[in-house]
Amino acid sequence: MDTADPAPEPALAVIEGGGSGPAGAASSSQPDDSLAYVSFAVKYSGSMLSVRLGEDDCVADLKAILYSLTDVPPASQKLLGITRGKPPSDDTLVGSIPFAPSALKPRPQNAPGQPQEPAGPAATDKVQVSFMLLGTPEADRFQDPSGTIKFAEDLEDRLAGDIDYAQQQEAVKTAVPPDQDPKNLRKLEKVIARFSNFSVMNEPRAGKRLLVLDLDYTIADTKRLLDPASPASVAARPGLHDFLAAAYRDYDICVWSQTSWRWLEVKLIELGMIGHDQFNISFVLDRTPMFSITAPGGKKHEVKPLELIWRRWPDLYGPHNTIHVDDLSRNGAINPKNICKIRAYKDAPRFDTELQAVLKLLRQLAHPSITDFRDVDLKAWKHFQGAEKQD
Numbered sequence: 001m002d003t004a005d006p007a008p009e010p011a012l013a014v015i016e017g018g019g020s021g022p023a024g025a026a027s028s029s030q031p032d033d034s035l036a037y038v039s040f041a042v043k044y045s046g047s048m049l050s051v052r053l054g055e056d057d058c059v060a061d062l063k064a065i066l067y068s069l070t071d072v073p074p075a076s077q078k079l080l081g082i083t084r085g086k087p088p089s090d091d092t093l094v095g096s097i098p099f100a101p102s103a104l105k106p107r108p109q110n111a112p113g114q115p116q117e118p119a120g121p122a123a124t125d126k127v128q129v130s131f132m133l134l135g136t137p138e139a140d141r142f143q144d145p146s147g148t149i150k151f152a153e154d155l156e157d158r159l160a161g162d163i164d165y166a167q168q169q170e171a172v173k174t175a176v177p178p179d180q181d182p183k184n185l186r187k188l189e190k191v192i193a194r195f196s197n198f199s200v201m202n203e204p205r206a207g208k209r210l211l212v213l214d215l216d217y218t219i220a221d222t223k224r225l226l227d228p229a230s231p232a233s234v235a236a237r238p239g240l241h242d243f244l245a246a247a248y249r250d251y252d253i254c255v256w257s258q259t260s261w262r263w264l265e266v267k268l269i270e271l272g273m274i275g276h277d278q279f280n281i282s283f284v285l286d287r288t289p290m291f292s293i294t295a296p297g298g299k300k301h302e303v304k305p306l307e308l309i310w311r312r313w314p315d316l317y318g319p320h321n322t323i324h325v326d327d328l329s330r331n332g333a334i335n336p337k338n339i340c341k342i343r344a345y346k347d348a349p350r351f352d353t354e355l356q357a358v359l360k361l362l363r364q365l366a367h368p369s370i371t372d373f374r375d376v377d378l379k380a381w382k383h384f385q386g387a388e389k390q391d
């Protein structure tokens with residue numbers, strides 16, 4: 001890390017979380033209106049980050065926020081000094097981490113005998129915890145000439161692999177589907193409460209449908225994209241700009257990638273997707289609002305909850321007019337009727353017609369005869385015979 005901090009003026013980044021209301025506290029023994037918070041002061045690479053979470057948030061939530069702030073992927077984050085012994089596991093609730101005594105800073109004004117009162121969040125901060133974050137940001141890894149390229153999607157791939165929910169539903173009939181599991185729905189509400197104010201690059205257009213596009217291995221071969229010796233045009237999936245320009249006529253476009261915002265922006269610029277004259281990206285989402293669920297087989301993986309978007313623009317987008325295109329079907333496990341799983345684009349083959357096939361589907365879905373995308377079986381999307389909307 002060089003000493004010139006990439007964020008010159010704010011030495012202190014503040015991210016607040018938690019306080020997600022009744023849904024978030026359902027498993028807690030506390031009443032809903034007295035959610036307690038934990039403040040973290042995180043020393044990282046010469047700066048101080050301030051993060052605040054509810055006691056019923058988990059370590060994975062903390063790591064996701066730190067990822068967004070520092071670009072250090074959760075799997076390589078070391079939270080130094082947070083506990084005395086073993087580091088807390090990702091599903092440990094923040095309120096039950098056995099903090100090291102040296103990490104705790106008591107709040108003097110909180111008299112021990114004081115009854116709980118419905119005050120502002122700051123008054124309910126239970127403890128303040130200081131620790132140090134160690135880890136290498138993704139961008140630095142990519143430039144390591146000897147290093148093997150590792151990033152979120154690849155790391156997770158090795159841990160979980162993709163999970164074909166379409167096939168699983170037969171095998172695991174007794175399991176509660178992820179989109180109906182109350183535990184997941186509680187997590188969803190927390191994510192919506194915390195992250196629905198994401199920034200918008202181009203305002204949504206009335207009357208358009210919504211295309212949610214994955215980035216890594218969906219619209220580009222990420223390994224190639226990150227190879228300094230290879231031009232970005234080689235990494236882009238063939239026909240990418242034509243695809244986006246054609247899709248944009250009927251769809252607002254969101255790019256949702258399991259990476260940190262900082263890195264996502266670099267990739268989009270490299271791919272020539274910002275400032276194009278034939279299409280606009282409406283908004284982008286990074287890993288921060290993704291959350292982890294447990295698949296019927298017991299494996300954990302993260303999902304991209306479309307509800308986060310629908311709740312923000314209920315008059316514009318919903319399950320009836322949203323399609324999520326991704327090379328990993330597990331990313332859509334929480335919205336199984338809206339996910340269109342496509343072939344991963346790896347090793348940058350020059351002949352690839354997947355985006356043309358997706359465009360045909362987008363035109364079919366945009367045809368006036370389709371009033372609800374969920375009526376189309378997207379699991380077999382290549383076999384769909386619907387009429388295409390003409391320009």
Ligand SMILES: [Mg+2]
Nearest residue numbers: 214216217327
């Ligand atoms: Mg992908």
